[in-house]
Amino acid sequence: MLSMIWSNWWRHKERFILLLLGVFIISGGLSFLYGLSESNKGTVMDTLQNKWKVSYDIAVRPPGTSFGDEAAGLMEPNFQDGITGGISMEQLRQIKQIPGVSIAAPLAVIGYTEFSTPLNRSITFKDFGVYRLKQQVTVSNGVQNQTSTPSTYYDSYGPSDDSESLLSTNDPALLVGIDPVEEAKLVGLDQAVVPSLISHYFTSTDTSRVQVFDQKMAGISKFVDAPILISNQNSVNKSYTFQYEKLDIPYGTPEQEAELIAKVKAGGGVNYLDKIQSVSSNTVTVNVTPAQAAVAQEEVMMKSQADPALLLFSQRAKALSYETAQSPYPDRWPIAYRLKSYDTSDAAARDKFPEFYRPMDKIVDRNYPYAYYGVGLKVTYIGNYDPAKLQVSKDIDSLFPMDTYRAPSAKAIFDSEGRPANPQATIKPINNPLGLLTSPPTMLTTMEAAALIAGDRPISVIRIKVAGVDEVSDANQAKLEEIAEAIRAQTGLAADIMLGSSPQPVLIQVPKSGSQTAIGWMEQQWIKLGIALTLVNEVKLGFSGMLLLVILIAVLYVLATNMVSFLVRKREFAIMLSIGWRVSRIRRCS
Amino acid sequence: MADHIQLIGIKKLYAGEHVETAALHEIHRTFRRDEFTAIIGSSGSGKSTLLSLVGTLDQPSSGRVLYGDLDTSKLNANQLADFRFERIGLVFQHFHLLPALTAIENVMSPFFGRRRRALDHRAKAKRLLDRLGLAGKYHSLPSQLSGGEQQRVAIARALVNDPDWLLADEPTGNLDSRNAELFYELLQELKRELGCGIILVTHDLQLARKADRIIEIKDGLIVGDSSQVTDESLC
Numbered sequence: 001m002l003s004m005i006w007s008n009w010w011r012h013k014e015r016f017i018l019l020l021l022g023v024f025i026i027s028g029g030l031s032f033l034y035g036l037s038e039s040n041k042g043t044v045m046d047t048l049q050n051k052w053k054v055s056y057d058i059a060v061r062p063p064g065t066s067f068g069d070e071a072a073g074l075m076e077p078n079f080q081d082g083i084t085g086g087i088s089m090e091q092l093r094q095i096k097q098i099p100g101v102s103i104a105a106p107l108a109v110i111g112y113t114e115f116s117t118p119l120n121r122s123i124t125f126k127d128f129g130v131y132r133l134k135q136q137v138t139v140s141n142g143v144q145n146q147t148s149t150p151s152t153y154y155d156s157y158g159p160s161d162d163s164e165s166l167l168s169t170n171d172p173a174l175l176v177g178i179d180p181v182e183e184a185k186l187v188g189l190d191q192a193v194v195p196s197l198i199s200h201y202f203t204s205t206d207t208s209r210v211q212v213f214d215q216k217m218a219g220i221s222k223f224v225d226a227p228i229l230i231s232n233q234n235s236v237n238k239s240y241t242f243q244y245e246k247l248d249i250p251y252g253t254p255e256q257e258a259e260l261i262a263k264v265k266a267g268g269g270v271n272y273l274d275k276i277q278s279v280s281s282n283t284v285t286v287n288v289t290p291a292q293a294a295v296a297q298e299e300v301m302m303k304s305q306a307d308p309a310l311l312l313f314s315q316r317a318k319a320l321s322y323e324t325a326q327s328p329y330p331d332r333w334p335i336a337y338r339l340k341s342y343d344t345s346d347a348a349a350r351d352k353f354p355e356f357y358r359p360m361d362k363i364v365d366r367n368y369p370y371a372y373y374g375v376g377l378k379v380t381y382i383g384n385y386d387p388a389k390l391q392v393s394k395d396i397d398s399l400f401p402m403d404t405y406r407a408p409s410a411k412a413i414f415d416s417e418g419r420p421a422n423p424q425a426t427i428k429p430i431n432n433p434l435g436l437l438t439s440p441p442t443m444l445t446t447m448e449a450a451a452l453i454a455g456d457r458p459i460s461v462i463r464i465k466v467a468g469v470d471e472v473s474d475a476n477q478a479k480l481e482e483i484a485e486a487i488r489a490q491t492g493l494a495a496d497i498m499l500g501s502s503p504q505p506v507l508i509q510v511p512k513s514g515s516q517t518a519i520g521w522m523e524q525q526w527i528k529l530g531i532a533l534t535l536v537n538e539v540k541l542g543f544s545g546m547l548l549l550v551i552l553i554a555v556l557y558v559l560a561t562n563m564v565s566f567l568v569r570k571r572e573f574a575i576m577l578s579i580g581w582r583v584s585r586i587r588r589c590s
Numbered sequence: 591m592a593d594h595i596q597l598i599g600i601k602k603l604y605a606g607e608h609v610e611t612a613a614l615h616e617i618h619r620t621f622r623r624d625e626f627t628a629i630i631g632s633s634g635s636g637k638s639t640l641l642s643l644v645g646t647l648d649q650p651s652s653g654r655v656l657y658g659d660l661d662t663s664k665l666n667a668n669q670l671a672d673f674r675f676e677r678i679g680l681v682f683q684h685f686h687l688l689p690a691l692t693a694i695e696n697v698m699s700p701f702f703g704r705r706r707r708a709l710d711h712r713a714k715a716k717r718l719l720d721r722l723g724l725a726g727k728y729h730s731l732p733s734q735l736s737g738g739e740q741q742r743v744a745i746a747r748a749l750v751n752d753p754d755w756l757l758a759d760e761p762t763g764n765l766d767s768r769n770a771e772l773f774y775e776l777l778q779e780l781k782r783e784l785g786c787g788i789i790l791v792t793h794d795l796q797l798a799r800k801a802d803r804i805i806e807i808k809d810g811l812i813v814g815d816s817s818q819v820t821d822e823s824l825c
Contacts, residue, residue, distance in 0.1 A: 007690050007691055007695065008690040011689075011690040011691075011731070012690060571686070572688060572689075574686075575686045575687075575688060576688075576699075577647070577671070577674075578645070578647055578674065578680050578682075578686070579674070579675070579680070579699060579700040579747060579748075580671055580672065580673075580674040580675025580676070580678075580700050580751070581671060581675075581700075581702075582667075582668050582671040582672070583667050583668070583671065584668070585702075
């Protein structure tokens, strides 16, 4: 029979060539379509998964805390920076023991300290005298320049003094406690340490201890020794203006110095100097670039390793508050919020920070009335880390904002009058603990130190990575649901599944606050939980449908060619039947 | 081996749109293997339809075709194919050779796909072709043969499996009178040599008169039978 089939082909060469051509075209076409479909599917899936990739699968937070708009399943970016503790070390231990949990990385958001940074600039006084220095900080959030009320201090230049006055500044820095081992596994923090002779990652020798003071130590109840890893990224665009004035006071001899000291004492200290007129005035402006900030940190680090620096806490990290608002363009932005603005009676805070979108919450020890600073830190800066080197999604397309180390951003869309912003400027953090967008953690310490500072429940959020979960799928979603449920049942904590989340642009009305005018409406990418899973499933379904269509076309081709072949060879088949061929053999032959 | 073919109440109807056409009406007839039977009739009289029913190429609308005691209506498609292969050889007016196969391949074509020894039937095909005067034409394609040669190849194909019956439908229709005469003589010789029954459908009266038995058919009815063999005579 095979020889007959071959004869049939060979003796109808033109038909055979056409058949071969058809086979090549259809097989080539199908392969191409299949390849194209698979390649497109891969591209779309990669885009979907990479664009919204987070480095962890489940976020665990204390019960009762909010991550944004829970009713709408919308999570505010960097929500964890607004939660100050609430999870105990025992709960962390319980979570680590749940089967399937491969990484459980705690994050203890402790609060803001005043971080002293040398500016690597100095003022050189030409004449002997007493000088009044006024420091003013101007910060740009991308839309507005925010200028603080000048802070004043005094310096003198005499025969025994240096003519140079080194300039430095105190900036708030968010301190966060981490588990060095888990953080290394989750985001490769150990690999992000900037190599230098004086910079290293946390080791077992970087321990902490607490030193409790009695009531004679004004302002502080205890000091905690804390090893600190410090970020080399400065996400804030800041400039400092120093104005110095020579006071109308004779100064230059030992007698004049003694006379001045007596007058200051008698005149009420600094109040006396405040009343004295100036005779000359000069201004120095310092813009701090990230490179300068990094150099400055090296200096700070070296000094602290010789003699630990003393830091005081100023403010707990607090979350923003929103209320639902009517979107001006619901078709484009179906979800809109109005940001809440706060007021404060703290004069020092009002001078320092021009806006208050978060409530004041000073860190105080309520058992110790004199400790208005609560806890002090004796810090040793053990190293610098570069957030850009972390193993988190750095894809340029990656819109997923929720990474602990990523500075949040937003886009100005409309001004307060509802006029479209042109161009649409990006709103950036301003390093104001009470401000609209806050910087990611500048200083990292160990969980041991965090527990000594913050007490029994130091952990704000636990980021969980589950073994074997590397893509968005129904099976992985079910696995995560099971583990999240186990966490809720065993610890009573809230657990949110991050895998399969996607960005959702929301419109936020930013009202006037403090001395700042209203920004208007800004657009920010929030996180819609679970939506990517639906999208990924639909994409998979779509491409499966396409593949099915390709197969259907192939089947139709085969049916059509068979039909044509049957019609052409109908007479032949009739002859075969007549000479005793079975129908099944004729079918095989055709 | 069946010595006779019996047609009992054979009727063949063709259904058209709102019209039913009767090609054969209540045919009762018996064919004997030792006879050379010729079926004659004008075009459209139903003689080819009758032959296709006898050759089990078609099923009657009613009635039965018996080969000896074997009722062909009780056979399924595969059994019918095997039956045709083993018992019947068919020759057609237009020869109906497979155009892609050579003469010897056409003769061997009934064996294709059947588990028989290829060497045996190749030898037999050659013998038959030699016997029919086609010794030098083994490897000629049908398009390279004359009408008479093609018809002889068709006969060789019909006889290659030693059938009990040879059914020929207007086999001389495409041959000139001399070739038709030769063809008829060849059939007579083969019948004597092989002992198979022959039923020949023709509209050539001259040729038919040389047969042992002549059946005339008109408008689907048998209007004449030179032998008048009855069913009763066989019982």
